[in-house]
Amino acid sequence: MSPSLGQAIPRRLISNSSPMFSDIKEIKSPSQWDDIKAESSSSNKSILLNFTAAWCPPCRMIAPVLQKLAKEHSDGILFCKIDIDAPETTDIVADHAVSAVPTFIGFDSTGSIVNTFSGADKAALDDTIGKLLVSKT
Numbered sequence: 001m002s003p004s005l006g007q008a009i010p011r012r013l014i015s016n017s018s019p020m021f022s023d024i025k026e027i028k029s030p031s032q033w034d035d036i037k038a039e040s041s042s043s044n045k046s047i048l049l050n051f052t053a054a055w056c057p058p059c060r061m062i063a064p065v066l067q068k069l070a071k072e073h074s075d076g077i078l079f080c081k082i083d084i085d086a087p088e089t090t091d092i093v094a095d096h097a098v099s100a101v102p103t104f105i106g107f108d109s110t111g112s113i114v115n116t117f118s119g120a121d122k123a124a125l126d127d128t129i130g131k132l133l134v135s136k137t
Helices: 030-043 057-073 087-095 122-135
Strands: 024-027 046-052 077-083 103-107 113-118
Touching (some): 024 057, 030 087, 057 077, 103 122, 113 122
Parallel strands (some): 046 077
C-alpha cells in the first residue's frame, strides 16, 4: 500500500541506495570512477571505496555503519561503493585485485592508497577513516 498525498513515507519504503538519502556515491562505470578521482583531487578530499555485492551478508551488515560514517565525515571523505557483479565495473574490480567482499580501499586526494582491508570490520573501518582524515593535513 502506497502512502497518499500528505502522509509521511514509512522508512521501509525509502531505498537506502537512493542518492537522495545516501551520502555514499555508487560508481557504475569506469568514467564515474575517473570523475570521483578528479573530484577528490580538486576538492582535496580522500576517497573510501567499498567493493560490495547484493548477495553478501557481511556487506549488508556493515552498510548502515558505513552510511552513518559517511554522514559524519562527508566534509573530508568521498564515500563510494562499487557492486562487484555489475558488468560495467569488472575492470575497476580487477584493477584493484578485489578477491573478497566487502573490501575497502582508502585513497588520499593524490590517489595514493592509504589503507586496504576486507571484511565487515568496524574497527578497521574506523582506523581507515582516521588515516584518511590525517592524510589531509
